[in-house]
Amino acid sequence: MDAGARPVVARAEPVITRLAPGIASLRSYERGWLRQDVVAGLVLTALLVPQGMAYAELAGLPPITGLYTTVLCLLGYAVLGPSRVLVLGPDSALGPMIAATVIPLAAAEGDPDRAVAYASLLAVMVGLITVLAGVFQLGFVAELLSRPTQIGYMNGLALTIVVSQLPKLFGFSVDADSLVDEAVGFVRGLAAGHAVGAALAIGVASLVVILGFQRLLPRVPGVLLAVVLAIAAVNLFDLQDRGVTAVGPMPEGFPPFDIPTVPLDDLWLLVAGALGIALVALTDTISTASAFSTRAGDEVDGDREMIGVGAANIAAGFFQGFPVSTSGSRTAVAAQNGAKTQVTGVVGAVAILLLLLLAPGLLRDLPQPTLAAVVIAASTSLADIGGLRRLRRQRRSDFRLALAAFLGVAFLGVLPGIAIAVGLSILNVFRRAWRPHQAVLGRVAGMAGYHDSQFTPATRHLPGLVIYRFDAPLFFANVRTFRDQVRHLARSEPRPRWIVVAAEPITDVDTTASDVLEELDLELNAAGTSLVFAELKTPVRQKIERYELTETIDPEHLFETITEAVHAYREQTGETWTEGPGPYSLR
Known part of the structure; x- marks a missing residue:
């Protein structure tokens, strides 16, 4: 092969690996395997x-x-x-x-x-x-x-599988299209005496063998043993003459x-x-x-x-x-x-x-009840009671x-x-995003940070300050839930001066949410309450700036951490920590 052909081979190898990983794996196949x-x-x-x-x-x-x-x-x-x-x-x-x-x-x-x-x-x-x-x-x-x-x-x-296979296990068939119809047809078939005793015996015996080996000796192919025994039983006891239906002849060849x-x-x-x-x-x-x-x-x-x-x-x-x-x-x-x-x-x-x-004739005498048993046994692995x-x-x-x-x-x-x-x-995903968990956060004696007051009642608060967390992205479906909760907090008595949104869980803000936030901020400002954000992720903050929300929301009201926001509030208002859980709670 001339030198010019070598790059073609070099390029072909990764293509084979990418398109046919099974063939590519043979290159590393070990003889001992x-x-x-x-x-x-x-x-x-x-x-x-x-x-x-x-x-x-x-x-x-x-x-x-x-x-x-x-x-x-x-x-x-x-x-x-x-x-x-x-x-x-x-x-x-x-x-x-x-x-x-x-x-x-x-x-x-x-x-x-x-x-x-x-x-x-x-x-x-x-x-x-x-x-x-x-x-x-x-x-x-x-x-x-x-x-x-x-x-x-x-x-x-x-x-559904078990009910559909029960008639076959009992040696008859039911013409039905739904679980209820199949169950009713099965019961009627039993009442009419359509069950075949020999079929039921070999079907139940097959099921016992399969399930028994699955539980006691899982490494032994119980399905194969059940099939071999069932075929032998059909031939030894002439079960087809007793009403047991077998698979019958099958095509041969490729x-x-x-x-x-x-x-x-x-x-x-x-x-x-x-x-x-x-x-x-x-x-x-x-x-x-x-x-x-x-x-x-x-x-x-x-x-x-x-x-x-x-x-x-x-x-x-x-x-x-x-x-x-x-x-x-x-x-x-x-x-x-x-x-x-x-x-x-x-x-x-x-x-x-x-x-x-x-x-091709080896499976000709395999009884249909045994196939039903195979399917019923498989359905037990689907069930998870x-x-x-x-x-x-x-x-x-x-x-x-x-x-x-x-x-x-x-x-x-x-x-x-x-x-x-x-x-x-x-x-369910939409419901959780539409009605996410919300919390008012507070300080707890002996614990660092700020905690959900619903699960760890706060023991200290700053008068006039609410720290509110909304655990979901803000988008068209849930922003009104956010707005209504903030309005409720803003109307509490005594009326808060700052509502600090602990925004770390807010991973996105869409354009609908942006419009609502703009209207909400103007509404709160008119009533003397400031809407403040802490812990905004960089991509979310960039979106807020792109939406020109910072023309309404004061950029100085965007803080890296809750602690920084609390510190700024105390410097502006002169408030100090007060004992007690505080007057603010969710709706």
Whole structure:
């Protein structure tokens, strides 16, 4: 190679690192890791296969699509994902959302191929949304689900999943679109004698095996053991002749490449579902990545994670797959079994492909009640009853938010529920900024500084001086709350000569607030009270000067600290500290 070509190679390396961190990581791959990655990948496969099939059915799709999805998302993330150990795949939290989006559009014709086309295009849309979010550094959207609303939403989702799977666990089906309808249909099915004893027996036995091993021997793949035992039971006891429904024959070979197409009129309905799914997937991915990266001492690059998750979804969407997310349980299994890199996921994908190529009939006799048990077991990891109890004990307002999100999912549906959860999170932020904490500060004997009189009653005060703190930025929605409180303090008897605003918590002042402050200062000056600011941050002070507020508010009434403001007041008025809490209080 001539000398002129060398800079091209040098420049190409960081491009590969930036665009395909999975491939770039292979340059530092150590030979000793291979055995651990292979073992972890094979153990992981035992979990990937039954869960992929079960979550596909949860999404209202053929079980084989769960395997196609698993293969492609693992390979896609292995190339473009930044995390060494994160495992992606079909997810129990996304299943009901996919079903809620796809089934109403595809159910009219009852064609599974049509449902797959909708789900595949949904995966591509979710992928594009997350990739664009990563490219434009919009990782903050994952914070739109606050922890209380997330707890409520996930509990509602867990209940929805369990109720939807109970008929399958009992060996029959229910045609319903909501939690209430499914619960009513299940009870009516039981009353009508539709339950199949053999199906219930194998479903409950599978559930006991899965949950038992999760609790007692978490390193042993209880899901795989339950699947093997269930298939053996179906064959040994001819359970299909006794009414137990099995998965049946599945296609063999590689996942087929297909460009999904749907009627143009349905695209906007898919976009709405894709936005909700993308939000949940990003929230789950960033929280899971943060947890596992912290253990490994790595840092999380949220934007690259979004690109990696987007690539996994797009790859799945073009091979008859459906939207995916990060799985905390599968990532934990990989980590526990020594996974070092994304080679673990590649091994899992190759193992599933070999299963489809060499032994496609191996899962033919897997009973549907066992798949229901897999899903129900997974839903227990979504539920967080302890979190609800903790919120109720620690902060009732957050508990009410969680309860509202729970009821939204349970009674209005999964997609409206996620919209309610996001809306409640945003409203909660707005409420706290609109009605922030406020305080009148005072001196307390034996304590340095100035303290909130509500929690530490003041023992000394300066006559005619109020020190008032407003714990939020001043903007259009809350400036009138600020104005009304200052007016109340100014009208107190005896009328204060100075109202000192302890402004350190005020991180911003918008133009609406500026106009109100100007009017308020003129009003107070006319009544003989001065509005004084202490501890203004430099950026806020610069904005006040840019708004020309200093033409109204005396620049000499802007102090670096509260102590300086108090000292200036004493020099101007000659007042001295007086025993007692003082006459001024909030409304």
